[in-house]
Amino acid sequence: MDKKVRVRFAPSPTGGLHLGGVRTVLYNYLFAKQHNGTFVLRIEDTDQTRFVEGAEEYIQECLTWCGLVPDESPLHGGPYAPYRQSERKDMYRQYAEQLVKQGNAYYAFDTPQELEEMRVKFKTEENPSPQYGHTIREKMRNSLSLGQAEVGRLLGEGLPYVIRIKMPENETLTFTDMIRGEVSFNSSLTDDKVLLKADGMPTYHLAVVVDDYLMKITHAFRGEEWLPSAPVHILLWKYLGWINEMPQWAHLPLILKPDGHGKLSKRDGDRLGFPVFAMNWKDPKNAELTTGFRELGFLPEAFINLLAVLGWNDGTEQELFTIEELIERFSLDHVHKGGAKFSYDKAKWFNHEWIKRYKAEGLRQKVKEVFTGNGLELKEDENLDKVIELVKDRCTLLTDFWQQGSFFFVAPATIDVASIKPKWNDDKAMFFDILAEKLTVLEDWTAEAIETLFKETAAEKNIKMGELQLPFRIMLVGGKFGPAVIDIAALIGKEETIKRIRTGLKLLS
């Protein structure tokens, strides 16, 4: 039997969690649940210069909102704690030193300026970005070029240094990616990556390998942008003697900009007017707020659904999936290799479908929150469920419930008089006046009774129904939208209906 499946999502706490990140979480989660495995959240905060206050909490909250809760995390703890790399700092150095002893890595004393000079000095037309690798390392200041005594002296002086991996020359490194199949690289083409930084923190390269090993990760999902550094990681697994424990890799396709080409970024959302982050993100540095899917009115189920099928399908025509179905059906063989452009139209379609799927009961709480957010505190009102049933077909986003449903509870703030005016006349004014009178004495306040009365009155005044429905609607609703107007009257009640007719009449006279 295979080892117990363990996967991890390992973000850097540097800002809002975007679509691609959530999809990576989702695929991790689905894979773990499908195999009765464990889903770990590990925070990769080794770059102190990029640390952003609140970002980690934000990530945790996003996962909670999405329902993708990790089994082990900084918050929940777990058998391999700590789950924050900054708190694991001391664990990495020994492995880097081990590599130096083995001759697979070396100390490098070059300052940032010296590195910059090197890049300028060796830059040629054919090689615009020279690498710190086998062709150049002998010309730099490191324990390979300097001689033992000198190295000892520099170390003794406490000169800052980094530890770099010594990439072998001309070795073919091959591995099997679960999505792409066999992928190979020539080791000469990758530079001697820094493993341990001058501040003692590991770089991503060292940290992932060490932590994935220590945390017994069996399957590693990450974005395609990591593919080029895979050879470094494979070498590290080999040099550290753990190659048999190396997780299986899956490099996920990228989520691309809807227009043009390239990775989707927060900027694209701002530019094109759609969210990129899961939830609102407020940058603590400049207090800039970026709107998220949650606040815009997306249901987490819809958000998950749309992300799941962006780059994956189950081979059938089905597009709407619950999380349970996703866990059951998800399969890496159906993950696309190419990147997918994000379509906000399609995203909204998913949300609309999910809203339509729900019964009023499931939407009630969220709709209430939308109303509250607009300053309308709903009392325990059994009408809310009826309203939801009546209008949910025309709500794409949760926030649409305000426009589509608020007039059931509060008279419209503005009346679109301009749409009535052109065809308005005294006959119609008289009709509504009589209608209001008749409604006052109507005992049976049901849609059927109201409709009958409406029709009778129209016939008496010899005005076509169609001529009267629009004005009636606008008086009750404020504009040209909403469900059947008689249903609205039935629901808002006699008193309110008559009041709104009177108000409308006044505005039109």
Place this chain on the structure above:
RNA sequence: GGAGCGUUGGUCAAGGGGUUAAGACACCUCCCUUUCACGGAGGAAUCACGGGUUCGAUUCCCGUACGCUCUACCA
């Protein structure tokens, strides 16, 4: 520049040696509805290019083009 990865309608995509090349979003037309939607019917639109292999290639192979990613003491 180099390397890696990718390429089926505008977008997401199924499929895979022989098909009228699914379906969805968006778009257009019509029906339903004298609001806006929902719903229903229909339409337009795709295998990047060139060589092979083959009786036959969108599918397999090789090139080319194009795109993306990486090429930091960032992840």
